[in-house]
Amino acid sequence: MTLAVAALAIAAIFMTSSAGLLSRFYDRERLFRYAAEAALEVQRTRLESDVAPAIPDTGYRVLVTGWKLLDASGTQVPNVSVNVYAAVTGDTTGTHLPFVTLLAQAYDATGTRHVRRMDLRRESFSRYQFFTDSFPSDVTFGPGVVGGRVHSNLNWVNSASGNRFLDTVSVGGSISGTATFEIDSLPGTMPVPYPKDSTFARLDTLANAAGLRFTPVTGSGLGSRLEFVAIDADNDGSIEEGEGFFKVFDLAAGYDTTYLRGNPEQSYHLFAGSIYHHWQDARIQNQCGAFYRISNRWQFFPIAVHRSSWANSVLRSSTYPTVSNGDMNGFEDYDWDAAKDILEQPTARCFPAGSPQLVLTERFTNSAGTVTGTAADTVPWGVANAAHRYGGQDTTFSVRSRTCTFKSNGNSATDGRCVAATHGTLGSWRTGTSPTGISTTVRQAVESPYLFAFGSTYNANSRGVISSTTGPLYVSGVVTGRVTLRVNGRVSIIGPLRYANAPNLPESDCSTQLGVLAVGDVTVVDGMFTRARRFGNPSLFTLASVTLHEGEARRTTLHGAFMSLTGTVGVEAPNTTMGAAGDQPECPEGSGSSNRANGGCLEVVGGMIMRRFSAHYSGSNTGFRYYGSPDRCQNSTRRPPFFPVTNRYTRVRTLEVEATRANTPPEIRALLVRLKGKAL
Numbered sequence: 001m002t003l004a005v006a007a008l009a010i011a012a013i014f015m016t017s018s019a020g021l022l023s024r025f026y027d028r029e030r031l032f033r034y035a036a037e038a039a040l041e042v043q044r045t046r047l048e049s050d051v052a053p054a055i056p057d058t059g060y061r062v063l064v065t066g067w068k069l070l071d072a073s074g075t076q077v078p079n080v081s082v083n084v085y086a087a088v089t090g091d092t093t094g095t096h097l098p099f100v101t102l103l104a105q106a107y108d109a110t111g112t113r114h115v116r117r118m119d120l121r122r123e124s125f126s127r128y129q130f131f132t133d134s135f136p137s138d139v140t141f142g143p144g145v146v147g148g149r150v151h152s153n154l155n156w157v158n159s160a161s162g163n164r165f166l167d168t169v170s171v172g173g174s175i176s177g178t179a180t181f182e183i184d185s186l187p188g189t190m191p192v193p194y195p196k197d198s199t200f201a202r203l204d205t206l207a208n209a210a211g212l213r214f215t216p217v218t219g220s221g222l223g224s225r226l227e228f229v230a231i232d233a234d235n236d237g238s239i240e241e242g243e244g245f246f247k248v249f250d251l252a253a254g255y256d257t258t259y260l261r262g263n264p265e266q267s268y269h270l271f272a273g274s275i276y277h278h279w280q281d282a283r284i285q286n287q288c289g290a291f292y293r294i295s296n297r298w299q300f301f302p303i304a305v306h307r308s309s310w311a312n313s314v315l316r317s318s319t320y321p322t323v324s325n326g327d328m329n330g331f332e333d334y335d336w337d338a339a340k341d342i343l344e345q346p347t348a349r350c351f352p353a354g355s356p357q358l359v360l361t362e363r364f365t366n367s368a369g370t371v372t373g374t375a376a377d378t379v380p381w382g383v384a385n386a387a388h389r390y391g392g393q394d395t396t397f398s399v400r401s402r403t404c405t406f407k408s409n410g411n412s413a414t415d416g417r418c419v420a421a422t423h424g425t426l427g428s429w430r431t432g433t434s435p436t437g438i439s440t441t442v443r444q445a446v447e448s449p450y451l452f453a454f455g456s457t458y459n460a461n462s463r464g465v466i467s468s469t470t471g472p473l474y475v476s477g478v479v480t481g482r483v484t485l486r487v488n489g490r491v492s493i494i495g496p497l498r499y500a501n502a503p504n505l506p507e508s509d510c511s512t513q514l515g516v517l518a519v520g521d522v523t524v525v526d527g528m529f530t531r532a533r534r535f536g537n538p539s540l541f542t543l544a545s546v547t548l549h550e551g552e553a554r555r556t557t558l559h560g561a562f563m564s565l566t567g568t569v570g571v572e573a574p575n576t577t578m579g580a581a582g583d584q585p586e587c588p589e590g591s592g593s594s595n596r597a598n599g600g601c602l603e604v605v606g607g608m609i610m611r612r613f614s615a616h617y618s619g620s621n622t623g624f625r626y627y628g629s630p631d632r633c634q635n636s637t638r639r640p641p642f643f644p645v646t647n648r649y650t651r652v653r654t655l656e657v658e659a660t661r662a663n664t665p666p667e668i669r670a671l672l673v674r675l676k677g678k679a680l
Contacts (some may be wrong), residue, residue: 246477
């Protein structure tokens with residue numbers, strides 16, 4: 001009996017001892033886990049508040065070694081140390097938001113005891129509707145309604161009225177002016193460092209590997225324009241993600257960027273006190289005109305071509321706008337009334353040099369009606385060959401653009417021809433990536449060699465990046481697919497830059513995202529493609545004139561995320577106007593005379609990210625009135641390819657890692673490398 005009791009007592013002692021050992025073991029293990037978790041949180045906070053620990057795109061970085069856990073009294077917990085490593089992981093295509101994985105290795109003298117992993121998703125600058133690093137004291141925002149996120153690293157100054165913010169506005173300094181904040185306004189918040197993203201320099205390399213790197217022509221007034229083109233390349237009735245292209249048009253020596261920007265020569269009439277464009281200017285005569293519905297197709301006729309006798313019967317067949325014999329008799333005259341009547345047509349437009357719609361004033365043949373590509377091409381299209389007598393369309397592509405001064409009056413021998421010695425080569429489209437397989441029923445075969453394909457369907461090497469090695473670059477067009485245009489200089493937007501399929505529709509699959517990333521300013525030009533202009537006919541004491549907006553619409557539409565690394569994103573000449581006050585476009589249309597601006601609406605669906613904020617409007621019919629909305633696709637986990645990211649993170653998850661897999665630096669590196677390029 002005594003022995004049995006003794007045995008039980010000894011067993012109880014051993015069990016109590018073992019329980020104590022186990023308890024102390026688990027307490028110790030919890031301590032290592034707590035230390036790892038605490039180190040992860042400290043380093044996550046450090047990443048958001050300190051720009052120093054930048055995480056490289058390749059390899060990994062040691063954020064801290066031998067980090068010590070402190071107890072409640074601030075004393076270091078003995079025999080517990082933590083190393084924390086970081087690497088960019090997850091998506092490497094540049095389309096999805098990258099992850100940063102933090103790996104905390106808690107250890108003591110016996111080796112690694114606990115390893116914990118934290119996955120953070122980085123935030124893209126493209127999610128902001130407005131982001132500015134600085135806000136000059138002499139400018140204001142508005143009036144306007146902003147539906148998306150706004151942040152300024154300094155202050156934010158609103159105009160006196162008419163401002164409404166539907167999402168959070170955060171600033172490093174203060175918010176002033178008049179505005180309504182539907183969610184919140186947060187002054188005194190932590191600044192978000194402006195990009196020092198290591199991917200920017202790499203974009204040039206990525207573009208070059210796909211044949212999408214080019215150098216614009218510059219100097220002596222020269223310039224190049226890039227036009228995005230969305231083509232139903234497989235002719236299946238829809239424009240899809242892989243069917244995105246662009247073209248590059250280079251001005252020739254002897255001509256300047258006014259042909260790209262839409263800036264005819266300005267004159268000032270002293271007695272009228274007005275600035276105007278003379279109706280005889282070649283840029284107006286040859287690049288402005290009207291569309292007519294002929295043979296169930298829209299066909300464009302420049303002003304100068306209305307004087308050609310062959311155009312008489314063609315234009316009179318238009319079903320809209322209709323053209324009577326009396327109308328045509330007026331159009332055939334070389335005078336102010338004819339130019340004014342054509343410019344006032346409901347379908348009137350102006351186009352930049354190189355546009356296919358300008359085929360009648362920019363495609364020339366020899367006297368036999370054949371395009372030779374030589375100096376023998378002196379006869380405008382349609383004059384020498386009856387088969388050429390149709391108007392410009394988006395498919396009437398010309399490799400080389402010629403120009404001249406068209407005769408003001410003619411006879412049967414010279415009708416529709418050029419004034420002698422006024423011929424010149426205006427510019428040409430440069431050879432592209434020459435994609436194959438594009439249906440010739442949607443585009444001429446002659447155009448395909450001059451297309452640059454940025455979608456992987458027609459360019460297997462493309463990473464969705466285009467690079468212009470210098471600026472300025474003049475940009476417009478229609479985009480489909482995901483693409484980032486990187487310009488090592490200034491970007492001038494000369495017309496609408498929009499998606500083929502409207503963003504924010506419920507059925508949108510977010511397959512189109514445009515990013516424009518420029519070293520210099522990104523601005524909408526002050527020209528006749530984007531703003532109301534006064535076209536006039538002066539006499540000594542009077543000025544007959546009409547004020548018209550001859551762009552695609554009485555507004556400029558921009559879809560995408562637009563970012564300037566050193567300057568601003570906005571508009572040229574926000575403080576100026578031109579023409580009669582009552583003829584300035586309203587924004588939005590039909591909203592009343594108190595909402596007029598020289599350019600109408602600046603309709604931005606997406607974001608404007610800039611080093612320095614600049615105004616869009618200063619009252620009294622000037623500039624543009626902002627009329628924007630956020631792009632819901634930019635607020636997702638996607639971004640335009642390789643678009644810069646902030647130092648803000650969203651925690652995705654934390655999980656434990658088997659300690660034996662992350663015991664040494666080589667093992668840690670191998671683990672992080674395995675995570676790169678995989679969805680988390």
